[in-house]
Amino acid sequence: MTLASGLRPMALRRDRDDGLMRWLLLGCGAFMLLALLLPVGMILVRSLQDSNGVFVGLANYRSYFSTGSPWQSMRNSLLVSSITTVIVVVLAFAYAYALTRTQMRWRGFFRVMALVPLLSPSLLKAIGLVYWFGNKGLLKSVLMGESVYGPIGIIMSCTLWTFPHAVLILITALTLADARIYEAAAVLRTSGPRTFFRITLPAVRYGLIGAAIVVFVNVFTDFGAAKVIGGSYNVLATDIYKEVVGQQNFSMGAVVSVVLLVPAVFAFVLERLVAGKQAAALGARAVALVPQPRPLVDRLMFGYCLLVTLFILAILGMAQLAALVKFWPYNLSLTLKHYVFDVQGVGWENFWNSLTLAFWVASVGTPLIFMGAYVVEKPRADMLGRTLLHAAALLPMAVPGLVLGLGTLLFINQPGNPLGVLYGSMAILVINTLAHLYTVPHLTAVTALKQVDREFEAVGASLKVPMLAVFRRVTLPVCLPAILDIWIYLFLNAMTTLSAVIFLYSADTKLASVAAIHLDEAGSTASAAAMATLMVYASLSVRLLHLGVSRFVLRRAQAWRGGV
Amino acid sequence: MPINPAHTDQATRAQARAYLQISSLSKSFGRFKALDQVSFEIARGEFVCLLGPSGCGKTTLLRCIAGLEVQSAGRVIQNGHDISTLPPSGRDFGIVFQSYALFPNLTGTQNIAFGMQNQRPLPTGIDARVTELMQLVGLDGHGDKYPAQLSGGQQQRVALARALATSPGLLLLDEPLSALDAKVRVRLRQEIRSLQRRLGITTIMVTHDQEEAQAMADRIVVMNEGRVEQMGSPGDIYTRPASAFVADFIGVMNFVSGRVQGPTGVQCASMLLACAADAHPVGSAVRCGFRPEDVTRVAGPASDAGLLARLLSVEPLGPFVRLHCEVPALGVTPIRVDMRRSSFAEQPLEPGQALALHIDPAAVHLFPEGDRA
Numbered sequence: 001m002t003l004a005s006g007l008r009p010m011a012l013r014r015d016r017d018d019g020l021m022r023w024l025l026l027g028c029g030a031f032m033l034l035a036l037l038l039p040v041g042m043i044l045v046r047s048l049q050d051s052n053g054v055f056v057g058l059a060n061y062r063s064y065f066s067t068g069s070p071w072q073s074m075r076n077s078l079l080v081s082s083i084t085t086v087i088v089v090v091l092a093f094a095y096a097y098a099l100t101r102t103q104m105r106w107r108g109f110f111r112v113m114a115l116v117p118l119l120s121p122s123l124l125k126a127i128g129l130v131y132w133f134g135n136k137g138l139l140k141s142v143l144m145g146e147s148v149y150g151p152i153g154i155i156m157s158c159t160l161w162t163f164p165h166a167v168l169i170l171i172t173a174l175t176l177a178d179a180r181i182y183e184a185a186a187v188l189r190t191s192g193p194r195t196f197f198r199i200t201l202p203a204v205r206y207g208l209i210g211a212a213i214v215v216f217v218n219v220f221t222d223f224g225a226a227k228v229i230g231g232s233y234n235v236l237a238t239d240i241y242k243e244v245v246g247q248q249n250f251s252m253g254a255v256v257s258v259v260l261l262v263p264a265v266f267a268f269v270l271e272r273l274v275a276g277k278q279a280a281a282l283g284a285r286a287v288a289l290v291p292q293p294r295p296l297v298d299r300l301m302f303g304y305c306l307l308v309t310l311f312i313l314a315i316l317g318m319a320q321l322a323a324l325v326k327f328w329p330y331n332l333s334l335t336l337k338h339y340v341f342d343v344q345g346v347g348w349e350n351f352w353n354s355l356t357l358a359f360w361v362a363s364v365g366t367p368l369i370f371m372g373a374y375v376v377e378k379p380r381a382d383m384l385g386r387t388l389l390h391a392a393a394l395l396p397m398a399v400p401g402l403v404l405g406l407g408t409l410l411f412i413n414q415p416g417n418p419l420g421v422l423y424g425s426m427a428i429l430v431i432n433t434l435a436h437l438y439t440v441p442h443l444t445a446v447t448a449l450k451q452v453d454r455e456f457e458a459v460g461a462s463l464k465v466p467m468l469a470v471f472r473r474v475t476l477p478v479c480l481p482a483i484l485d486i487w488i489y490l491f492l493n494a495m496t497t498l499s500a501v502i503f504l505y506s507a508d509t510k511l512a513s514v515a516a517i518h519l520d521e522a523g524s525t526a527s528a529a530a531m532a533t534l535m536v537y538a539s540l541s542v543r544l545l546h547l548g549v550s551r552f553v554l555r556r557a558q559a560w561r562g563g564v
Numbered sequence: 565m566p567i568n569p570a571h572t573d574q575a576t577r578a579q580a581r582a583y584l585q586i587s588s589l590s591k592s593f594g595r596f597k598a599l600d601q602v603s604f605e606i607a608r609g610e611f612v613c614l615l616g617p618s619g620c621g622k623t624t625l626l627r628c629i630a631g632l633e634v635q636s637a638g639r640v641i642q643n644g645h646d647i648s649t650l651p652p653s654g655r656d657f658g659i660v661f662q663s664y665a666l667f668p669n670l671t672g673t674q675n676i677a678f679g680m681q682n683q684r685p686l687p688t689g690i691d692a693r694v695t696e697l698m699q700l701v702g703l704d705g706h707g708d709k710y711p712a713q714l715s716g717g718q719q720q721r722v723a724l725a726r727a728l729a730t731s732p733g734l735l736l737l738d739e740p741l742s743a744l745d746a747k748v749r750v751r752l753r754q755e756i757r758s759l760q761r762r763l764g765i766t767t768i769m770v771t772h773d774q775e776e777a778q779a780m781a782d783r784i785v786v787m788n789e790g791r792v793e794q795m796g797s798p799g800d801i802y803t804r805p806a807s808a809f810v811a812d813f814i815g816v817m818n819f820v821s822g823r824v825q826g827p828t829g830v831q832c833a834s835m836l837l838a839c840a841a842d843a844h845p846v847g848s849a850v851r852c853g854f855r856p857e858d859v860t861r862v863a864g865p866a867s868d869a870g871l872l873a874r875l876l877s878v879e880p881l882g883p884f885v886r887l888h889c890e891v892p893a894l895g896v897t898p899i900r901v902d903m904r905r906s907s908f909a910e911q912p913l914e915p916g917q918a919l920a921l922h923i924d925p926a927a928v929h930l931f932p933e934g935d936r937a
Binding site: 010011012013014015016017018453455456458459461462463464465466469473474477478557558559560561 | 630631632634635636637648649650651652653654655657658659661663665667668669670671678679682683710711712726727729730732
């Protein structure tokens with residue numbers, strides 16, 4: 001707690017629990033430092049050095065910006081991100097509105113369908129688009145002579161990819177509605193459109209801003225879609241890849257990383273501020289809104305959601321079809337030969353590597369992140385340490401995967417760094433992916449812990465029960481649903497992760513997402529699609545398995561939740 | 565009322581004094597002083613209520629006693645030991661929170677046994693002790709239910725039993741009744757009080773409900789803005805409030821302003837109010853406080869003996885009625901007068917009608933004008 005100004009602070013003698021909490025804080029802090037802060041710091045340092053590691057000030061930046069191409073890439077990145085943001089926010093708002101504020105049929109089904117793109121890597125959507133709109137695509141003529149390879153493809157692909165994220169944010173915003181305000185509007189005989197524009201829209205403005213920022217940052221820093229479908233259209237994310245992988249110019253890669261990092265961090269800080277306001281907007285006494293049937297609106301919205309769902313299914317279905325036909329579009333007979341992966345350095349082992357990675361990220365990350373959130377949330381001393389840990393936990397959301405990956409590469413290859421032994425190992429992929437995905441599960445855990453009575457530990461202390469016993473017998477069981485959610489979030493996202501690991505894999509640890517990129521580069525688009533579909537089915541299976549196990553565990557262990 | 569005043573002689577009282585000593589306890593949050601030099605003592609077996617409006621520092625004080633907050637300065641001494649810097653786990657207390665903080669995933673029995681099961685070496689007869697506690701708080705037959713399956717009052721009892729399970733020397737109650745329905749609250753406050761008497765456990769309860777404090781406490785500590793305004797028995801505090809704040813906070817009090825005329829009267833708007841004013845210098849500005857029940861209606865038409873008033877409105881309050889009267893001679897603030905329902909019914913009045921009042925001079929309390937409630 002804050003101490004009196006001017007008065008010398010009194011402190012309580014530390015007990016066993018204080019020591020334990022301090023160790024946990026140190027442990028989580030060390031992870032954050034090694035996996036996140038130092039790698040990002042390395043990027044900043046490296047951008048000021050030449051290729052021999054000599055400090056050269058801003059020379060790299062000067063030479064980078066002296067040519068026209070970075071400006072072009074930046075313009076392209078901004079243009080693509082802005083257009084995608086507008087499209088996604090409009091589409092996602094209508095979709096989320098239909099799910100939360102109408103009585104249209106099949107709402108449960110549409111809700112699930114909106115999230116389906118989350119299960120697949122962005123590359124899969126890009127391939128689906130190529131097969132529909134590419135040079136040999138069925139609907140090529142729709143683009144009226146424009147090529148899908150370039151901004152159009154990137155925008156379509158990123159729209160599909162960021163749509164679920166925006167829908168999730170807007171569902172949350174639209175669910176937080178106070179029925180009493182709508183009753184008041186009805187009593188005052190406010191018309192439908194006026195109610196929408198004067199009450200509904202203003203109430204979700206923070207949700208809209210938040211969704212826009214998340215979409216913008218994701219597209220701005222995305223690598224997969226631009227790589228596969230971007231053609232010769234340069235964006236900042238692919239520039240980093242080209243500098244590092246193509247030209248082995250790490251300093252220049254670091255410069256582009258900083259150029260990418262700064263707007264992302266800025267946007268993220270903005271998003272956090274907005275998220276705080278959204279949470280405060282609804283009082284504890286609010287009454288949940290139950291939408292009334294409106295036949296016309298309900299039917300229109302049903303049509304709209306059906307259209308969106310069909311589009312998603314068409315793209316994903318086409319990618320699956322692409323992986324199964326012999327030779328698109330000339331020989332359409334079905335085959336499994338694309339699942340053999342006969343390209344050099346690519347094989348089923350990449351798929352197993354992805355499963356292994358996802359398993360370890362989820363299984364190591366869940367306890368780590370939950371413990372970290374527990375340290376942050378529980379009222380003990382070390383205010384400063386807890387605040388810093390929380391801030392560090394929020395940072396990964398703002399750091400593009402490519403930047404974190406490059407930073408980690410530079411950090412562990414720093415001469416004399418004992419962590420260098422991890423280079424090329426599965427461990428470094430796990431650590432890097434975990435750091436990259438840290439923020440969302442951390443927030444989930446903090447939210448869950450906030451809902452637990454904050455006096456449990458105080459009661460424990462009065463009963464002379466160690467904190468660990470209270471944690472094991474009460475906090476952990478009470479937070480079990482959140483813990484299960486964290487595990488599956490980490491697993492699914494680790495499964496499809498690409499940008500964070502593209503600089504860090506070795507021949508032995510190459511992942512399915514990387515392999516799919518390589519297959520695509522080698523011209524085996526059908527095999528790339530096959531690899532990507534494997535990831536989707538694996539994710540889907542694990543998700544369903546998780547659902548079953550969760551139900552079973554929760555039913556057995558959570559009898560107390562049911563009430564009478 | 566003290567626990568058993570008849571049996572307690574002076575010698576044991578002095579010895580029992582100061583089971584808990586709070587001396588010069590201060591706590592600041594930045595510029596804000598939550599506690600300002602709070603000092604008092606509690607005897608063994610006493611039931612003390614910390615009473616005050618929200619934000620007065622009563623909960624902060626309770627948390628400092630438990631070690632859940634660290635005071636900025638000052639000491640807490642329990643049973644002769646200085647516990648000021650001990651962590652909560654090193655102190656000897658049981659606590660019931662406003663939210664009860666029951667472990668939702670454990671049954672009533674498991675909640676109560678929680679503390680004992682973690683003692684090393686494991687105490688014998690945990691089951692017997694739990695059964696005993698369940699009977700003590702009147703929870704027979706509900707032991708296997710989870711907190712969500714229990715009513716508010718039952719949850720409260722489980723929390724109480726859990727706090728008592730390890731036989732602590734001090735019981736801390738943080739607004740334990742405020743989440744309950746009015747009827748349950750009244751019943752439980754009697755139960756808690758008689759349980760506390762039987763066990764003889766020193767107890768501190770935080771409450772903002774002055775009626776609850778008066779009904780339960782041996783002594784009440786009235787707090788305001790981080791300071792102790794008055795400490796005393798419920799009777800003391802009601803009949804001899806030490807400040808205008810206490811007078812206003814406890815029960816209902818009429819206030820009129822005036823200037824001390826002499827040792828037996830205060831000059832109000834246009835009349836001399838008879839009261840004992842010898843403690844205040846002649847000519848000083850004072851506020852006169854008197855309770856509605858100390859004002860009586862003078863029978864018959866307004867006579868010289870009475871104070872002329874006009875009825876503004878009548879507020880029926882169950883066994884009695886409260887008359888809001890305008891008394892021009894005392895100033896513009898309406899005066900509240902309580903009458904038994906039956907005696908009002910004998911001579912009913914309509915708003916607007918005149919009546920005569922009498923204020924008992926012995927019941928008028930004087931406070932210096934600067935001492936605002």
